[in-house]
Every structure is written in structure tokens, then in C-alpha cells.
Amino acid sequence: MKCTWIDCASDAAHPELDKNGRQWADLCDAHSQKLNDALSCGDMRKVLAFWVRAQGGPKKAAERMGL
Numbered sequence: 001m002k003c004t005w006i007d008c009a010s011d012a013a014h015p016e017l018d019k020n021g022r023q024w025a026d027l028c029d030a031h032s033q034k035l036n037d038a039l040s041c042g043d044m045r046k047v048l049a050f051w052v053r054a055q056g057g058p059k060k061a062a063e064r065m066g067l
Helices: 029-041 044-054 058-064
Strands: 014-017 023-027
Antiparallel strands (some): 014 023
């Protein structure tokens, strides 16, 4: 499986799960680290931006949410 980060063609190795255990993204090593770094530093602007990118971009994120 490929990384779900927008415009990434690397192999995915890190499934991202929501609090209910449902997978919302599957990231490569680099993008998983990028997301985790944003979460650990507490920069919510980066967290939100990376959350959207991790889902494949704004259109795919909105589709996933049923919008």
C-alpha cells in the first residue's frame, strides 16, 4: 500500500487510527515522523494541516467525512 499523504508515492508502514480504532490514514516513515513531531510540539496549525495532508488532501478528507 502507498502512503496516503498528498502527492506521496512511498510505501506506507504506519497506519493511523482514530480513537475508535478505525484507520484514517496509512503513512510512510517520513510522513509518520512529521505528523508525530507536530503532535509532540503542540503546534495545532501544523497538526491540522498535516492531518488533512495525511488523508490525501482537502478533497479526500472532506469525502471521508461525508461532505
